[in-house]
Amino acid sequence: MSSDPSTGDRLTVQIVINRRELAGPVLERLVSAAAARAELTVDRMINALSVVDALVDAADRALAGDTRCFSVSASPGELRIDIAGLLDGEAESVVEAANLPALGNVLTRLTSKMSISNDGDKTSIRIALA
Amino acid sequence: MNFTLQTGHDPALLIRLEARAENVMLVRQAIEGAVREIGADPTVIDDIKLAVTEACSNVVKYAYDAGIGEMEIALTSDQSSIAVTIEDFGEWREHDTADDIELSGMGIPLMKAVTSRHSMLRTAGGTQVALEFSRQPGDAVSAKNADE
Numbered sequence: 001m002s003s004d005p006s007t008g009d010r011l012t013v014q015i016v017i018n019r020r021e022l023a024g025p026v027l028e029r030l031v032s033a034a035a036a037r038a039e040l041t042v043d044r045m046i047n048a049l050s051v052v053d054a055l056v057d058a059a060d061r062a063l064a065g066d067t068r069c070f071s072v073s074a075s076p077g078e079l080r081i082d083i084a085g086l087l088d089g090e091a092e093s094v095v096e097a098a099n100l101p102a103l104g105n106v107l108t109r110l111t112s113k114m115s116i117s118n119d120g121d122k123t124s125i126r127i128a129l130a
Numbered sequence: 131m132n133f134t135l136q137t138g139h140d141p142a143l144l145i146r147l148e149a150r151a152e153n154v155m156l157v158r159q160a161i162e163g164a165v166r167e168i169g170a171d172p173t174v175i176d177d178i179k180l181a182v183t184e185a186c187s188n189v190v191k192y193a194y195d196a197g198i199g200e201m202e203i204a205l206t207s208d209q210s211s212i213a214v215t216i217e218d219f220g221e222w223r224e225h226d227t228a229d230d231i232e233l234s235g236m237g238i239p240l241m242k243a244v245t246s247r248h249s250m251l252r253t254a255g256g257t258q259v260a261l262e263f264s265r266q267p268g269d270a271v272s273a274k275n276a277d278e
Binding site: 011013014016018019021022024028029030 | 155156166
């Protein structure tokens with residue numbers, strides 16, 4: 001979890017939330033700070049906050065239970081947000097839930113990269129904004 | 131005065147990050163966001179921000195003499211109180227007794243003043259500072275007086 005000098009990370013924060021209503025207020029503050037450390041442009045900072053809103057909302061609609069595991073990292077020119085510890089199929093459900101009528105999928109449209117990875121019985125979504 | 135937080139359940143919020151000076155404000159902001167959402171009284175929110183900032187600053191200053199380590203901040207709440215623990219995994223310098231720290235600034239007196247209960251537990255694996263706040267501002271003093 002630590003910032004890894006070999007990757008040039010300026011910040012890595014691991015967050016576990018067990019009350020879903022806390023995800024938005026906590027994540028938006030952490031992502032704002034991380035976007036500043038990554039020296040993103042103002043447009044990308046605003047995009048990052050829109051992604052947080054979409055991710056939190058999609059997670060609420062797609063996931064059962066209150067627990068959310070996030071990681072927020074900043075390296076020069078890039079901000080990464082991970083949502084981890086998802087069960088099989090949940091990552092796809094979260095991404096699907098971020099589809100907005102007439103706008104498309106916020107998580108794919110506003111990000112530089114979005115990927116779903118599988119680590120044994122857990123799945124995670126990684127979102128990057130450069 | 132010592133107490134151990136009896137959460138009995140997972141914390142509402144757990145944050146883990148490097149114990150760097152620039153990360154203290156980040157923790158402060160995240161905790162503020164959480165306690166606002168929980169619905170704490172504005173005066174209590176200010177007290178929580180103050181005490182958490184002081185506790186995290188002490189981790190940055192004293193826990194990792196040999197370099198950078200991590201700190202973990204956990205927040206729990208119930209109907210009457212909000213508790214925050216700040217934990218490090220380092221080894222505080224031998225001469226850094228609580229009295230030394232107290233003499234070095236206002237940190238610990240401030241934490242004492244704004245919490246209804248607080249404790250510091252040091253083990254070989256690190257140090258945990260536990261802070262408990264009454265959800266209603268007037269209750270902090272009466273709870274503390276009842277303990278003493």
